[in-house]
Amino acid sequence: MRIKETAPSTWIWYPGDYELWLGNGMNNRRTERGAFFPPFWRTDSHYVTVEFSKKVFIYAPEPIEIAAEGRYNVKVDGKLQSGQPKSIILSRGPHQLNVKVYNQVTPPALYIRSKSVGTDGSWKVTAEDKEWIDQSGKVSDTSTTVYMNAGYWNFNTPEQRPSTFKLAMQPMEAVETKAVNDGQLVDFGQETFGYIRLHGLHGEGAVRIHYGESPEEATDKEHCETLDRIYCSQGYVTDLFTDTTIVIDDEYTLAGSKAFRYIYIEVSGSIRLDRISMVYEYLPETCRGTFRCSDEDINRIWQVAAHTMQLTTREFFIDGIKRDRWVWSGDAIQSYLMNYYLFFDLEAVKRTIRLLRGKDPVTSHVNTIMDYTFFWFISIGDYYMYSGDKAFIIQIYPSMKTMMDYVLSRTNENNMVEGMAGDWVFIDWADEKMDKKGEVAYEQLLLCRSLEAMVRCGGIAGDSEGVTEYAVMAADLRCKLQPAFWDKDKQAFVHNRINGKKSNTVTRYANIFAILFGYTGTTNEQAIRNSVLLNDNIMKITTPYMRFYELDALCLMEEHHQVIHDIKEYWGGMLAFGATSFWEKFNPKDIGTEHLAMYGRPYGKSLCHAWGASPLYLLGKHFLGVRPVKEGYSEFIVSPNLGGLEWVEGTVPTPRGDIHVYMDDHRIEVQTRLNNGYIIFSSSTKPEANKGPIESLGGQRYRLKIRHDIARPQQDGSPAVQYSDSHSAIPSKGKEEGVIEDSAQYNDSHSPILSKGKGEGVVIRISYTAIRIIF
């Protein structure tokens, strides 16, 4: 037995409940011109009474420290302890601990700590949806109680009560303040988020603050999307929205957080202000993923995308910071994928998946949107692939089943989905009117992929019966896609089928996803590229949302040059309009303030939208070329591609450590301590490597296996994937060797990455000759 001060311990709760509660706070913070604007889907909440349970063994009598959020009781070996004990003594031997906590206001949570006992994810928890008591009136043993393993995050001390969680804060100064009309226009230099702070506020009257992602919005008092009003009188300041009044101090910080780059502020009466600053509010994240290349436009795009991602990664992955500030499933799945190449924050992914799901019964699609329900399923498949986190799959699987029950209860006679009353068939924001009726091809593809996710997750959760059913349904539906939607003449999937009649319209959506999901043979794939993806006559996509998938599909078809071109044109186009974060929608044909408008409102468009940041994903997955082949990168591919760039380099985070990649036209370097990978590349000459044999795959394709047998046997308890040359220096591009700082922020990463490598893992160097693409 090891001597230790206390066992590791963390606050625990009913899995998902903290997330629902935290999400309710988040989703209910949206305002529209000073009015509260909650979501329009059902908002669930936490179970108010839960029981936590654990069997422990104590070697010598020891005191147990107990803290709970809520009213609670404690049973030791079935015996109820008096009062709400803050500590108890456990005697030597085995013990059964049960703690019930009731909390109407915030999720019931428990923290227990002692020398040998600590609350953690191994504790069982029940909301008592099942428990049997016998007729003697005593609660029976817990054999028929359905327990889950407890949820937790990172609240590791008794003082860090989960209900007191707050994002991090950082005071920031304005870049410029200038007089405009009767007020002041304040510029904070780039898109940001937080609370306006007024310094030296005194006098009597009103302060009117108008927020803008653009100067046009901030100064348009009648149409700006968000605003604040405070009134000062007799030494007190009152916030009109929150209806709170406090004494005027030298500093007054607005109660509500907002998104902005600019604010336009007017005061009335005798109000005077010395200065205006802000308090930046953010979720501290580390940019484990990095990217740099020879093209500074692309580098700037990556930086702005990372900034966009930082701003929209909060308690949850939200859509945009100005307007909705809500969690949307279709937006979130893209945030997750970008996150796998930037922060690799798995907790944020799990939180968001849980919040989106809510509780049973399922009475509508996720966010009311049919496609978003499917993206929810698919995102769990993605999560498993990137994280390898079986425990979460097992825990979420029962609610995947009830969600799928809902979906399947609404299929038509062809086992396909059609929009029914209450369903929103979204697809995409398009400038042209889009038909959403009947069997929309895109939706069937997503359903099919969702069923495949059920098969995969069901297997992990041990639901063999379900796996069989879902597999049959998925196969059946997949066989129906071609007959139902493929148009031989057009060599494309058509948009939809109504009452058995195939539509004449071709849109990009189903065709993109047929490629992404591998739902079409090679012949069709090339056909789709020519007849749809590279066909300018097919309605163009004007949201980064759908461009994400379009460019992903083009990369799968080795159109990397095209994708680099598109990224520079599309995202570069936003930068050319002064973007400091990426937008909800961008139509290069728009002019002037048309770029700011959406939903029929002059500033309705979000200028900081998570789905705008997809280059993070595209560059990491397809140019650094790193992706998992098996769950949690237990097997993976590094298939870097220059796409016409002179060199690319960067880091991709994984649950087993980072993968560093460098590529130029004659050298590929991969540094990693992961095992079971393949470096795949093309070369016009016979390549050479410092490690392991290079296999030819035919044509000009080559593969080098990152093999386990080159790893040194484990001796020190560290992960088994430590390589033999794990502490060697890493020369790269002639820069000095060094150590990566784990906490490197996205915006201070201006030096090549490999040069700052931690010196961990193997370095594989390949000499090769890039194949010149002739256009």
Place this chain on the structure above:
Amino acid sequence: MRIKETAPSTWIWYPGDYELWLGNGMNNRRTERGAFFPPFWRTDSHYVTVEFSKKVFIYAPEPIEIAAEGRYNVKVDGKLQSGQPKSIILSRGPHQLNVKVYNQVTPPALYIRSKSVGTDGSWKVTAEDKEWIDQSGKVSDTSTTVYMNAGYWNFNTPEQRPSTFKLAMQPMEAVETKAVNDGQLVDFGQETFGYIRLHGLHGEGAVRIHYGESPEEATDKEHCETLDRIYCSQGYVTDLFTDTTIVIDDEYTLAGSKAFRYIYIEVSGSIRLDRISMVYEYLPETCRGTFRCSDEDINRIWQVAAHTMQLTTREFFIDGIKRDRWVWSGDAIQSYLMNYYLFFDLEAVKRTIRLLRGKDPVTSHVNTIMDYTFFWFISIGDYYMYSGDKAFIIQIYPSMKTMMDYVLSRTNENNMVEGMAGDWVFIDWADEKMDKKGEVAYEQLLLCRSLEAMVRCGGIAGDSEGVTEYAVMAADLRCKLQPAFWDKDKQAFVHNRINGKKSNTVTRYANIFAILFGYTGTTNEQAIRNSVLLNDNIMKITTPYMRFYELDALCLMEEHHQVIHDIKEYWGGMLAFGATSFWEKFNPKDIGTEHLAMYGRPYGKSLCHAWGASPLYLLGKHFLGVRPVKEGYSEFIVSPNLGGLEWVEGTVPTPRGDIHVYMDDHRIEVQTRLNNGYIIFSSSTKPEANKGPIESLGGQRYRLKIRHDIARPQQDGSPAVQYSDSHSAIPSKGKEEGVIEDSAQYNDSHSPILSKGKGEGVVIRISYTAIRIIF
């Protein structure tokens, strides 16, 4: 258009949500020797975001006053208003009002008041389990939103916020305080409920309070069921259970409410107390129902039953006030039935039914008990019969369906129920071991009756498809009861059937309910009486819970003499042991403190248990003889019966007014303004009446119809059932005429009832001759 100050208005919420929230507070107040003791079934909570909606017409511009519990927004004709407006002006014309309220802590609630608009039960409300928005991003009209009508109670001013609801309080003095051992034993004279108050508290040290329903319990510091501990130090007093500390004042009232007649109090250190009193806490109720008769024992039993009922009728109908203080369905259905003959508080019934149901999904039986699920269904049928409240049936019916889905998903191949994992098959507390396995006859009868309740409620809710299905299932099951459980030799229903094998054991339960539900032909009914009910060899019932049904069944078989005898013996037996409220269980064979013990604990038994009060129901229904024949007493019977008493008299409340009944051996008087009733009675001579013809029913049975055609046509807008002689004086038993005080409390009603009649309605006087029963 009538000129009025403001429209009637009341606070509204999502139906059932306030009840869940209030019930969570209630159910989580149980303590056991100072430890918190929450329920062991799933605790649901309110929807945190709801939307209220109403179409209104305004004749002249008027201000609308708005108050909400929660953060809210207001839309007028789809246009979001700025901030959280406390008032808005509505212009002339039609308007659509929508208000969204978010409240994590207490149920979102709304109060709107103006000259012509007021929140009430006609407002629609949704938790947004369904809503469609179109792709322009604007919320559509509400056509696909599923709205319910709002829930409400009696919070009729903006200041009466629903979340601030408290029961009424009344300071009360002790009857006697005497020194016992090292402390003081305080007697409050009868069973009561509330908060102990300490006067002149000063000094330093502990105050230890031990509560007792008996002096034995209060003075047994080691075993009393409830206790309190406070510590005084340096001018502060700390409550050990709630962990709250306040400054010592002259008066200190304990934080937690308790049930007791006695308390035993000890102090330590330098603590001194002047005096101990209490604050009685109660739900104000009016005893509309009354009963008196020639037997003072019976009168005392009725009074103590009424006191028991008052104590257990709180925010909800609870089981007992000392121990569980929880809402249990099987207990509650009896409280409802007693309530129909005492308070006629329909709001309390609805609150309790809603709380017991909770929210979907159904994951266990109500209170985890199979029989209690069935009583939940049956209680709704009862409620409709006594109240005629269609609106509630329509509102609760969808959750009856999902509850029944759960039940039917667990039936066996015979479409019968058997206890499965997680089910508690309760039946009754019995002193002998009872078999709960297999197909328990009693449970099948309850299921059958539940299906019949579904048929009835489905008809009201317009679910014709469901009605057909449930009717078929009910009929099918009813046909199976006789073959499955009837034993020809024993002339009784046996207890259960296991694996197709009929048991040899006969218990009273199924036999009682076969009579109550009319599930047996007349021949069997008489057989059951002899072979089971009046057979001392069949295991006796020792709970008032099951005696309720046993005596109800005996009355249906005209065994009124026997029932009066049993009431005097059984309830009188408790009084003989000093009861001031009726008990959870009473076995006349117990001796001494055996009467206090239950669940293996010396004072485990509740001495104030709602189900102990059944004489209220039995005397009203079977001796005053008043019961509805059609919903809400739209048709009713008055069939009084002396059961060997010299005279009975009393009042039965109904939704259409009271029914007063007097009977002695030669005279029956009924006073009521209800229409469509029948007075049914037996007479050995030809009876005569002051109103209407008396029909002979054959034998010595007679019937007098209370007919609509004797009513005077309506002229003043008052109810159409006003009779021609509605304001005549009511002579009765030679007492002076007068007016009943509506607020007459149960414990000051010592004068005959009819003498205090309101003078409303018709008085029917029948001269007859009672039939002497010869034993």
